[in-house]
Amino acid sequence: MEDDFRALVDRVRASLTSPEEIKAYASLLHLVRDRTPAARERLARVLVAPEQPLWARETAAYVLGSTGDRRAFETLVLMLNYRDPVRCVTAARALARLGDPRTARAAAALATNPVRTHYALHPIRLLVELRAPESAPALIATLERLLDARDHHWPIARACVEGLGALGDPRAIPVLTQASSYPQLTAAASAALARAESHPKAPRPSPGG
Structure with a gap:
């Protein structure tokens, strides 16, 4: 998962355009690296919270899906059929690991x-x-x-x-x-x-x- 996640992080970071987005993404990565049950719950909330940017949902879904958390399933399926092929690849890799x-x-x-x-x-x-x-x-x-x-x-x-x-x-x-x-x-x-x-x-x- 590490190489795939690093590629996802690099791709998302390159797409961010404002200091606010960069700060928000840094906070999201802090949750990812926390690896505690509480951090996982907060990641799961990113999937359903209103007005979340696509990059946040994608990152949270990938991390949760890759670790077998089935709450990521619906988001990953949506991204599997997305118009951006690179997001489809990310979703497919997470879904293959999810085991749902x-x-x-x-x-x-x-x-x-x-x-x-x-x-x-x-x-x-x-x-x-x-x-x-x-x-x-x-x-x-x-x-x-x-x-x-x-x-x-x-x-x-x-x-x-x-x-x-x-x-x-x-x-x-x-x-x-x-x-x-x-x-x-x-x-x-x-x-x-x-x-x-x-x-x-x-x-x-x-x-x-």
């Missing part, structure tokens, strides 16, 4: 949401990291939709293909076969197919067929 059983369902809902496809990259990657029961079905559904759509969103489709390759789930064989016919996905889909077809539960050709 709701995480995979939330990531699957974000990854499969057709009106948020542009922001699906980090939910997809989180699903792959979690290897939850929801992971492969969500990636399969998203890839099927993108292959059939007018706008294929190639970076998102490629993330689905690569994720399915990492998961090696034989249920993905039909959609990976379809994906391999698209030049933008052929190499990644062929590699993913090889992994899926090597799974012990993958269907085997009938003798002589």
Whole structure:
């Protein structure tokens, strides 16, 4: 967590523009480093207190989530689908550490949401990291939709293909076969197919067929 937290601190500090913000952030970091139950309660209040700046909510959610405090869950899920990719990365890392059983369902809902496809990259990657029961079905559904759509969103489709390759789930064989016919996905889909077809539960050709 230390390297990730240091990167978060450096990024947030660079975005602050007034002495008041810098002072407020120093106070927040003091709470983070306190590590007492009372400090954790104050961090949790940052998540729900009105008029808190986004950087404060992000920092508090990351710290609480990374230490397994499930009060950070809702804030982290909101940031996982945020328009700023760097915040999505931070949220995904904290959610992966959080250990909340709701995480995979939330990531699957974000990854499969057709009106948020542009922001699906980090939910997809989180699903792959979690290897939850929801992971492969969500990636399969998203890839099927993108292959059939007018706008294929190639970076998102490629993330689905690569994720399915990492998961090696034989249920993905039909959609990976379809994906391999698209030049933008052929190499990644062929590699993913090889992994899926090597799974012990993958269907085997009938003798002589």
